[in-house]
Each structure stands twice: as C-alpha cells, then as structure tokens.
Amino acid sequence: MENKPNDFSLPLNRAEALERIGGDPEFLQELLGIYFEDFLLKAKQLRCAVSEKSFPAIQDLGHSLKGSSANLSLPGLQKAALNLEMAGREKDLQKAKDSLASLEKEFERLKKFLVQSPA
Amino acid sequence: MKPPATAKKKSPKKPVKVLIAEDDPVCSRILDKRLRQWGYQTLLAKNGSEAWRALQKPGQRVALLDWLMPKITGVELCRRIRQISKPKYTYIILLTAKNKPQDVIKGLQAGADDYMTKPVNFLELQARLQTGRRIIQLEDHLLETQKRLYELSMRDNLTALWNRAMILRFLEEELAQGAREKSPTSAIMLDVDELKMINDTYGHLVGDAVLRSVADSLTGNVRIYDKIGRYGGDEIFIVLPNCTLRSAQKIAERLRAACAKKKIRVAGGRISVTLSLGCASAEPKDRLSVDRLIWACDRALYQAKRWGRNRVAIPDHSPEFRKGTSHGKQAK
Numbered sequence: 001m002e003n004k005p006n007d008f009s010l011p012l013n014r015a016e017a018l019e020r021i022g023g024d025p026e027f028l029q030e031l032l033g034i035y036f037e038d039f040l041l042k043a044k045q046l047r048c049a050v051s052e053k054s055f056p057a058i059q060d061l062g063h064s065l066k067g068s069s070a071n072l073s074l075p076g077l078q079k080a081a082l083n084l085e086m087a088g089r090e091k092d093l094q095k096a097k098d099s100l101a102s103l104e105k106e107f108e109r110l111k112k113f114l115v116q117s118p119a
Numbered sequence: 120m121k122p123p124a125t126a127k128k129k130s131p132k133k134p135v136k137v138l139i140a141e142d143d144p145v146c147s148r149i150l151d152k153r154l155r156q157w158g159y160q161t162l163l164a165k166n167g168s169e170a171w172r173a174l175q176k177p178g179q180r181v182a183l184l185d186w187l188m189p190k191i192t193g194v195e196l197c198r199r200i201r202q203i204s205k206p207k208y209t210y211i212i213l214l215t216a217k218n219k220p221q222d223v224i225k226g227l228q229a230g231a232d233d234y235m236t237k238p239v240n241f242l243e244l245q246a247r248l249q250t251g252r253r254i255i256q257l258e259d260h261l262l263e264t265q266k267r268l269y270e271l272s273m274r275d276n277l278t279a280l281w282n283r284a285m286i287l288r289f290l291e292e293e294l295a296q297g298a299r300e301k302s303p304t305s306a307i308m309l310d311v312d313e314l315k316m317i318n319d320t321y322g323h324l325v326g327d328a329v330l331r332s333v334a335d336s337l338t339g340n341v342r343i344y345d346k347i348g349r350y351g352g353d354e355i356f357i358v359l360p361n362c363t364l365r366s367a368q369k370i371a372e373r374l375r376a377a378c379a380k381k382k383i384r385v386a387g388g389r390i391s392v393t394l395s396l397g398c399a400s401a402e403p404k405d406r407l408s409v410d411r412l413i414w415a416c417d418r419a420l421y422q423a424k425r426w427g428r429n430r431v432a433i434p435d436h437s438p439e440f441r442k443g444t445s446h447g448k449q450a451k
Contacts, residue, residue: 020149020238020239020241021149021152021153022152022153022156022241027152030148031145031148031149034144034145034148035144035145037144038143038144038145060187060189063187063216064142064143064187066216067143067146067216067237067238068143068144068145068146070216070237070238071143071145071146071149071237071238072145
C-alpha cells in the first residue's frame, strides 16, 4: 500500500517521489545518491554551525535540506530539517541540537529502509 | 551590396535555452532532466553569482531562479536583470518554498514574470515554461518584423537599391570621412538612355523591368564598399569612397560596358539599353559639399547626354575633362 505525503511511518514516500520525477526508478536511485552526498556534506557543516552557535548557517542549511528532502518525499528528514531551520531563525541552541540529532537519526532510518526495501 | 530579402526565410526552431539556478543538487538534477525531456537546452548554476554571469549573456532568454541561493538571491537577480539593458527580454520564473501572498508580490515586483512554489508540480512547470517560450518567440517575431521594416524604409521599393535619403546620407558621411582621412570621395550620377521612349513604346511595366535589370547589373560591377541609390526617376547615384576621379571614370566605364552588352528579357522579347554617366570627385582640400558634388555629377551627366549618350563624362573644370569623354572604342 502506498504511503501518503504526510505519513511519517516510512522514511521515503516512494510512490510520490516517483510520480514527481516521471516514474523512473533508476533516476530515483541516482537522485538518492546525489542526496546522500549532499546530506553528508551539509550534516558536517551543520555540526560545525551548532558547535559555533552560528544560527544563520543553521537556518540556511536547514532550509536547503528541507527542500531536497521534500523533492524526494522524505517526510521524516523534511520535518527534522524544518525544525533546524526554525531553530536557526529562533536562535534556539537546544532545539538546534535536538533537531540535528533527529535529522541524523532519520538519515540512518532512511539508509536502513533502502537496504531492506530497495527499488 | 545585396538588397534585403523580401520573403522571410524559415529557419528550423532552435531549442530554447533555460538557465536553472538552484543550489539544491537534487532539485537541480530533477529540473535538468525534466526540461531536457521537454526539448529545452539547459544551463545549470549552483549559486547566484554563477546565475548572474549567465543571465547577462544575450542568448539567455528563460531562467528558473531559486529564491534562496548563496551569494545572490533569486529576487536580487530579478532586480538586477531588469536594471541592465539587454537587447532581448529574459523571462524569469521564480521558484521558492515561500508561498505567502506578500512573498509572491515581492517576487513579482522585483521583476519575475512568474512564480512557483516548491516542491514543483512538473505539469504546471511545463505549462508555465510554454508561456515563457511563447513570449520570447513573440518578441523575436516583433524584432524581426521591426528589422525588416527598418531595412525596407531605407530601400527603393522598385529596384531594392538604397533610397534617395539613404544615398544622400552615405554621401555626406563619406565626404566627412574622406576629409578626415585625407582621401578623395567620388560619385557617379547615371541614367538610362531613352527610358521615356521605352516606357512609351513598351509600357511602364517594361520600363520598370529595365530599371530593375540595370540596378542588378550595377550592383555586380562596383566595389563591395560602394553604395548605389535611386536618386529619382531613372537617375541612379553611386557613392565611391576613397576613390580618385580617374578610378571613378574606370568604374563608370565598366558599368556602361556591362549594361550595353546585357540583353534584358521583357515580355515579347529582349531589349538592350545604354547608360549615360557623369563622374565627379571631391578632393579633401576642396571641402566640397554634398550639393556641390551632386551638381558636378549632374553637369557631367548632362555633357554625356549632349555628346551622344552611352558614354562617361567628367566635369569641364577638371583637367581630365579636356582630354575628352570615354565612349566604347573611343574610351581609351
């Protein structure tokens, strides 16, 4: 059964993502590869930004990851990235730390999910 | 000097080049693939600075700009592109997660033509890009028409030679340039011998065909930088930059000989016509005015007519004049 856009039970809404990109599973794989590479770079930058309390950088990086997660229908990651963006805007360090932890947890969940249910 | 083509040539449609300015690599890749599938050429920019460099190029006509980008935002790019003078319009679609009415207004006021919220609905994007394509094609069509009308406004509509206003302008410019560069400027005034008789005998349509044929013959027998214009009636004026009177005489003689041996195909057979030509020259030290040079050419043309037509003459105040006129075998 397909999961709905706001269904957070699965880390990837595959049906919605495929619909957006024209139904090509190989292309989805390619995009997930691009996402992973980008995520690892931005997560590193986020860890630096949190330790340096650089709230504008937290907001920008959160915003950017929110967009790419939404494009690939990754609802858990999208929500965690949104929380990071808000934490940056609100200059809330604790919220930023919690959201970053949640973001990394969601990323691990996505990796496991992709191993368990490949395309 | 080729006359302008009167019919518009149909060229194969070139793919429209779309700039995708997007810092998110996933979104950029999806847009790139989709747009290529729809037949667009794409150019990718990872940040606002790269996008700004691409946008300033004249061939960049359609752009998809992300609002939030490193270095320069999409909204700032919209403002900048509307402030610079580009020969052709750039159609901009702003992409953003911002979806409040005040954001839409801000984006459009900055100079965006359209606005789409993310995640992008691709069917909608395809339709919106088609609107952009229609607008730039409409602009291309209008500019092409404007260019053709401009060219036509400079031409004589019977012969496709320069019209009187243009040939006089060229003469004025060449006299000024000749004075500046200390080089002589020459000119030829010519007319078709007995054109009135041709018109009376064969009708004006034949007379028109004769003028067109003479114009063609002249065009192929002058130097590439010489300018030929219809002065009025059957009188044609030629401006010869950086040309002495002696060289002008040689050119005029070449034109006379080419026309005399040409058979012009008209309804009911072939006819041949001859030309009378008057040459004059302005040496830089003379500082001759446009009117004075035309007057000198006119005087010479009158002499060529008086001495029996089908010949080249120069004004009687020049030393060469006393040596006689050129006329077929007598020209040497």
